[in-house]
Amino acid sequence: MTFFQRLVTESEAERNYLLASRQIQDGLSGRISLETYISYLSEAYHHVKHTVPLLRATRKRLSDSQKWMEPAIEEYIDEEFGHELWILDDIRCCGGDAEAVRNGIPRPETEFMVSYAYDFINRINPVGFFGMVLVLEGTSTQLATKGAEAIQSSLKLGENCFHYLKSHGALDIEHMKFFESLMNKVEDKEDQGAIIHMARRIYILFANMFRAIPHDRGLRHAA
Numbered sequence: 001m002t003f004f005q006r007l008v009t010e011s012e013a014e015r016n017y018l019l020a021s022r023q024i025q026d027g028l029s030g031r032i033s034l035e036t037y038i039s040y041l042s043e044a045y046h047h048v049k050h051t052v053p054l055l056r057a058t059r060k061r062l063s064d065s066q067k068w069m070e071p072a073i074e075e076y077i078d079e080e081f082g083h084e085l086w087i088l089d090d091i092r093c094c095g096g097d098a099e100a101v102r103n104g105i106p107r108p109e110t111e112f113m114v115s116y117a118y119d120f121i122n123r124i125n126p127v128g129f130f131g132m133v134l135v136l137e138g139t140s141t142q143l144a145t146k147g148a149e150a151i152q153s154s155l156k157l158g159e160n161c162f163h164y165l166k167s168h169g170a171l172d173i174e175h176m177k178f179f180e181s182l183m184n185k186v187e188d189k190e191d192q193g194a195i196i197h198m199a200r201r202i203y204i205l206f207a208n209m210f211r212a213i214p215h216d217r218g219l220r221h222a223a
Contacts, residue, residue, distance in 0.1 A: 014203035030154030038096040046106035049084040061126035093161035113205035131198030
C-alpha cells in the first residue's frame with residue numbers, strides 16, 4: 001500500500017461523516033435555496049482566502065529534512081493565488097452582497113477549521129497541512145462539478161455564478177494526481193502520521209462548517 005492509499009484508507013470514516021452532511025447531499029441533488037448557496041459561498045470565501053497564507057506558513061516552517069517539498073508548495077501557491085476573488089464574483093452574480101462578505105466574519109465552525117490549520121502548522125508539524133489539501137481538493141473532485149450543475153439547474157442561475165465550483169471540479173482532478181505523486185514521496189513516519197491526523201481532523205471540521213450553514217429543505221426556490 002502506498003502512503004497515498006494509506007492516507008485515503010485511514011481517513012475514510014471521517015470522509016464519510018463529511019459526505020453524509022445534509023447540506024452536501026441536498027446540494028448534489030439541487031435541493032437547496034439561493035440563500036443556502038450564498039451562505040456556502042460566504043463560508044468558502046472565509047477559508048479559501050487563507051489557502052495561500054497557510055501554504056506560505058507551511059513553507060516557512062519546513063525543517064531541513066522537509067525542504068524537498070518546497071517546490072511543490074511554490075506550485076500550489078501559484079495555482080491557488082486569487083481564488084477567493086472568484087467566490088466574491090459568484091456571490092455578486094447570485095445577487096448577494098460580496099463586500100459585506102469580504103468585510104464580514106465567518107461562522108465559528110469555519111473560523112475553528114482555519115485556526116486549527118494554522119495551529120497545527122506552527123505548533124506540531126507544517127507538512128500536516130497536506131492533510132487539509134486532501135480534504136479540500138479530494139472533496140472538489142468528488143462533488144464540485146456535480147453539485148454546481150445540480151444547483152444551477154434547480155435555481156436557474158447563470159454560468160457566471162459557478163466560477164469557483166466548476167473551475168475547482170476540473171482543476172482539482174489534475175491537482176489530485178500531483179498530490180498523490182507528492183504524498184507517495186513522503187517517507188518520514190512522523191510526517192506521514194501528521195498528514196493522516198490532520199486529514200482526519202479537517203474532514204470533521206469541514207463537515208461541521210457545512211452543517212452550520214442555514215438550510216431548510218422547505219425553503220428551496222428558484223432564483
